[in-house]
Amino acid sequence: xxxxxxxxxxxxxxxxxxxxxxxxxxxxxxxxxxxxxxxxxxxxxxxxxxxxxxxxxxxxxxxxxxxxxxxxxxxxxxxxxxxxxxxxxxxxxxxxxxxxxxxxxxxxxxxxxxxxxxxxxxxxxxxxxxxxxxxxxxxxxxxxxxxxxxxxxxxxxxxxxxxxxxxxxxxxxxxxxxxxxxxxxxxxxxxxxxxxxxxxxxxxxxxxxxxxxxxxxxxxxxxxxxxxxxxxxxxxxxxxxxxxxxxxxxxxxxxxxxxxxxxxxxxxxxxxxxxxxxxxxxxxxxxxxxxxxxxxxxxxxxxxxxxxxxxxxxxxxxxxxxxxxxxxxxxxxxxxxxxxxxxxxxxxxxxxxxxxxxxxxxxxxxxxx
Amino acid sequence: xxxxxxxxxxxxxxxxxxxxxxxxxxxxxxxxxxxxxxxxxxxxxxxxxxxxxxxxxxxxxxxxxxxxxxxxxxxxxxxxxxxxxxxxxxxxxxxxxxxxxxxxxxxxxxxxxxxxxxxxxxxxxxxxxxxxxxxxxxxxxxxxxxxxxxxxxxxxxxxxxxxxxxxxxxxxxxxxxxxxxxxxxxxxxxxxxxxxxxxxxxxxxxxxxxxxxxxxxxxxx
Numbered sequence: 001x002x003x004x005x006x007x008x009x010x011x012x013x014x015x016x017x018x019x020x021x022x023x024x025x026x027x028x029x030x031x032x033x034x035x036x037x038x039x040x041x042x043x044x045x046x047x048x049x050x051x052x053x054x055x056x057x058x059x060x061x062x063x064x065x066x067x068x069x070x071x072x073x074x075x076x077x078x079x080x081x082x083x084x085x086x087x088x089x090x091x092x093x094x095x096x097x098x099x100x101x102x103x104x105x106x107x108x109x110x111x112x113x114x115x116x117x118x119x120x121x122x123x124x125x126x127x128x129x130x131x132x133x134x135x136x137x138x139x140x141x142x143x144x145x146x147x148x149x150x151x152x153x154x155x156x157x158x159x160x161x162x163x164x165x166x167x168x169x170x171x172x173x174x175x176x177x178x179x180x181x182x183x184x185x186x187x188x189x190x191x192x193x194x195x196x197x198x199x200x201x202x203x204x205x206x207x208x209x210x211x212x213x214x215x216x217x218x219x220x221x222x223x224x225x226x227x228x229x230x231x232x233x234x235x236x237x238x239x240x241x242x243x244x245x246x247x248x249x250x251x252x253x254x255x256x257x258x259x260x261x262x263x264x265x266x267x268x269x270x271x272x273x274x275x276x277x278x279x280x281x282x283x284x285x286x287x288x289x290x291x292x293x294x295x296x297x298x299x300x301x302x303x304x305x306x307x308x309x310x311x312x313x314x315x316x317x318x319x320x321x322x323x324x325x326x327x328x329x330x331x332x333x334x335x336x337x338x339x340x341x342x343x344x345x346x347x348x349x350x351x352x353x354x355x356x357x358x359x360x361x362x363x364x365x366x367x368x369x
Numbered sequence: 370x371x372x373x374x375x376x377x378x379x380x381x382x383x384x385x386x387x388x389x390x391x392x393x394x395x396x397x398x399x400x401x402x403x404x405x406x407x408x409x410x411x412x413x414x415x416x417x418x419x420x421x422x423x424x425x426x427x428x429x430x431x432x433x434x435x436x437x438x439x440x441x442x443x444x445x446x447x448x449x450x451x452x453x454x455x456x457x458x459x460x461x462x463x464x465x466x467x468x469x470x471x472x473x474x475x476x477x478x479x480x481x482x483x484x485x486x487x488x489x490x491x492x493x494x495x496x497x498x499x500x501x502x503x504x505x506x507x508x509x510x511x512x513x514x515x516x517x518x519x520x521x522x523x524x525x526x527x528x529x530x531x532x533x534x535x536x537x538x539x540x541x542x543x544x545x546x547x548x549x550x551x552x553x554x555x556x557x558x559x560x561x562x563x564x565x566x567x568x569x570x571x572x573x574x575x576x577x578x579x580x581x582x583x584x585x586x587x588x589x590x
Binding site: 105 | 488494497506511
């Protein structure tokens with residue numbers, strides 16, 4: 001993914017709000033997810049990019065234009081940035097029909113050309129027939145599509161979506177996730193999408209930018225960032241189920257041996273500084289396999305004797321916490337859980353492949369503060 | 370009612386409508402500014418605009434008389450450059466009604482503008498709209514009910530205006546006499562029948578205007 005579309009470094013603080021300090025945020029083609037807990041400043045970042053907020057300092061450049069430069073006091077207002085903006089509640093103009101909402105940004109075109117483009121976009125999004133409806137007569141999913149149509153019809157150079165599913169109920173949300181990804185891909189407009197939902201990020205994003213307390217702390221392909229958090233804060237935001245402090249005992253042949261609680265783990269020794277001694281061990285629950293206590297040999301490096309502590313069922317899945325010298329979380333299907341007859345106290349073996357254990361040097365953790 | 374009385378009612382309605390036309394552009398501009406900006410001088414402007422509501426109308430009339438008289442700063446200028454006299458003509462009636470209804474209009478319109486969620490205006494800007502387009506296509510239409518309610522209230526207030534009108538326009542039958550002035554005159558002349566007839570007409574018009582205004586306000590919430 002090329003990252004030449006937009007680069008942004010800026011500061012913005014509201015009285016009483018978190019200080020936003022975006023450093024070298026780079027956007028390219030494709031869908032970038034801006035991921036962070038609520039209150040981390042995601043919406044403010046989006047509004048600064050849209051030109052609805054003016055940062056205090058920094059520089060934002062996009063497509064060869066300068067949108068903001070604190071040094072020369074340059075600020076390109078929202079109306080001249082050619083950015084498609086879809087806010088959380090869509091902000092469809094309540095007094096205008098669907099067609100007039102979508103055509104609002106095309107007022108410089110002739111009436112004929114405008115209605116042609118509106119009709120084309122509505123058809124593409126499956127909204128034909130709703131032209132004369134007012135927004136309040138639409139379902140949540142239709143409102144989302146009208147907001148998207150209005151944002152993309154003028155072919156903006158950047159599309160900004162703020163929690164596009166926040167206004168929808170859960171079943172609709174799940175149904176529309178795939179559709180939205182399809183449409184966003186199809187427009188080919190570089191997109192920055194805000195979410196705090198891990199599954200949304202995984203389903204929609206090519207890249208993810210992790211925002212923590214107003215700072216962009218890590219950026220990269222979604223699966224990579226989610227399985228290899230740069231520091232504890234990112235591990236927490238991306239909800240890595242098991243994060244334990246451990247002591248680095250030995251590094252040999254690219255493999256690290258770590259003491260965690262009463263257990264010893266083998267992991268890949270990548271990105272470890274030479275003098276590292278304390279590390280945080282991150283293990284995703286879906287990377288843990290549970291087998292019977294009499295497990296035979298397998299290729300995985302880590303076989304840990306364990307016993308079941310708690311079982312939390314959620315839909316088709318169950319999150320099982322086992323004690324294997326330290327608390328370890330494993331994600332199983334309910335079916336597997338029942339077949340194995342798991343219950344608290346049940347003895348078993350937890351298996352984790354060495355590459356699935358991610359180590360964060362304890363020094364990185366300092367970035368939290 | 371006699372022909373002259375109908376003429377009087379017609380004249381009063383015309384003056385009230387005309388005063389609305391005069392007061393609407395500056396009234397909406399001031400209301401919009403008060404609603405959207407937090408600049409210096411906001412409180413001063415707010416107070417100035419509200420003054421006619423709390424001052425004795427006669428005092429407002431006196432100030433207008435001073436400003437628009439042939440020797441006043443504005444009236445003198447109008448007389449010299451356009452040869453136009455204001456005081457003691459129908460123009461003074463419009464001026465008095467406009468001044469007295471300005472606070473009501475501004476207050477209602479300001480509230481209506483404030484109730485328009487800024488997110489719509491911001492979104493319009495991201496779609497390339499300049500401030501005029503935002504105002505006329507988003508802010509004004511979304512505030513229309515509140516503004517209409519304010520207009521009706523201002524209209525009703527204009528029809529009942531007495532003190533400022535008599536100061537600055539006098540009471541010249543057929544030229545500056547409005548309904549309230551005619552009622553006062555009728556009572557002075559011991560013509561209670563006429564006074565009550567005109568009072569009835571006033572009440573009916575005011576009732577209709579306030580009722581419509583209330584309906585508009587209620588449907589909004």
